[in-house]
Amino acid sequence: MGLGVRITKRLPDFDLEVSFSLGPEQILAIVGPSGAGKTTILRAVAGLERPDAGRIVFNETIWFDRRQKLHAAPQKRRVGYVSQGYGLFPHLTVEKNVAFAASKPQKVGQLLDLFGIAHLAQVRPARISGGERQRVALAQALAAEPGLLLLDEPFSALDFRTKELLRDKLVEMKQLLALPMLVVTHDLEEAALLADRILPVVAGAVDAHWLPAGLRYVPAALYPASGPDSQTLPSRWPWPARCAP
Secondary structure, eight states, X not given: OOEEEEEEEEOSSSEEEEEEEEOTTOEEEEEOSTTSSHHHHHHHHHTSSOOSEEEEXXXXXXXXXXXXXXXXXXXXXXXXXXXXXXXXXXXXXXXXXXXXXXXXXXXXXHHHHHXXXXXXXXXXXXXXXXXXXXXXXXXXXXXXXXXXXXXXXXXXXXXXXXXXXXXXXXXXXXXXXXXXXXXXXXXXHHHHHHOSXXXXXXXXXXXXXXXXXXXXXXXXOOSOSSOXXXXXXXXXXXXXXXXXX
């Protein structure tokens, strides 16, 4: 099934209007210049922003539908969200940061081992490197056993070697967990290495011409061009009858 998104939202400088899908085990990279609306898309999927119109569906569950006046709260969406600032609690140790989000206590040790940070379990975030903090943030996001992982510029502040190691870990994680991911990045090389598909967004709209020659754009749109509230939906996307509890 996966994720289906068709939304519009008025922003200060332009109207965001995008339509795309994400398969059950895919990584979709959202790329584009700064201020293009990439983070707003992620926040809308997470439930932190309410679109003006459209629909968001994940695995047969409606997360947002403007016409039906449905907007599932973030905690009902089972989304792991890693923001640019990592989102860690500075007063908690690495172990307690991961445990805070854990659905099962035994997941904490497993995730610390998976990301190679078990030796930092009793250390607070201020005393570890940026790469280590990013690993903790990823472990924390996965501790709640999300159905979808959202990453906002996950490697932008890291040195080349650390960035390379975490890219490899992300691909490995995808294969291990069969977890769909949306990754926002301004780094086209990163997008090409990580993603199954690339969604270029410029000034709130999908713009394949923004990509350089040689980087292939695979269209990700699912929805008809008749507007975000259209009820004429493609037959290959089985829209659900239920919504998030």
